[in-house]
């Protein structure tokens with residue numbers, strides 16, 4: 001008998017979480033990863049991700065929203081600075097890099113924004129892209145394009161979780177695999 005809305009349990013760095021099943025656009029139901037509001041899990045995951053940072057990395061780059069606490073914590077444990085791409089234009093932005101992101105896993109096409117003072121901190125730097133979940137790889141590719149447009153070089157792609165198989169063409173590292181659908 002198939003179970004209605006099954007859950008997925010993960011254990012990372014000694015911390016166990018049961019991920020609820022959530023409906024995600026055309027993906028159907030996926031195991032929902034939430035770092036926001038969960039500092040214990042975020043810290044445990046960041047500590048485990050530390051060894052995944054490629055040698056020579058000078059800056060971490062992430063995008064709001066759910067990956068932000070993870071990148072913040074990874075910055076703290078690694079001692080590396082981080083930058084964060086926005087998904088909304090803010091009134092104080094000056095000459096931002098504007099990059100359209102493809103329709104992503106959750107079915108929402110978005111525009112990414114990186115203000116020029118932050119883009120300047122990627123120039124000439126080895127930049128590791130940090131994500132909570134990598135699914136289609138669309139977010140990773142969009143962030144890589146922003147690194148390139150800022151004059152930096154991508155040193156690697158790091159994610160806490162890989163969901164499904166569709167991001168195979170990107171050379172990323174991850175801690176745990178999640179099913180594409182539950």
Ligand SMILES: O=P(O)(O)OC[C@H]1O[C@H](OP(=O)(O)OP(=O)(O)O)[C@H](O)[C@@H]1O
Nearest residue numbers: 064065066104105134135136137138139
């Ligand atoms: O590999 P992809 O198919 O691009 O999917 C992965 C992205 O999807 C999620 O972001 P989401 O759109 O849920 O935004 P949020 O973090 O603002 O909630 C997640 O945080 C990744 O950034």
Ligand SMILES: Nc1ncnc2[nH]cnc12
Nearest residue numbers: 030031032033105133135
């Ligand atoms: N499993 C997941 N949890 C949170 N955000 C996601 N975006 C794509 N897949 C996701």
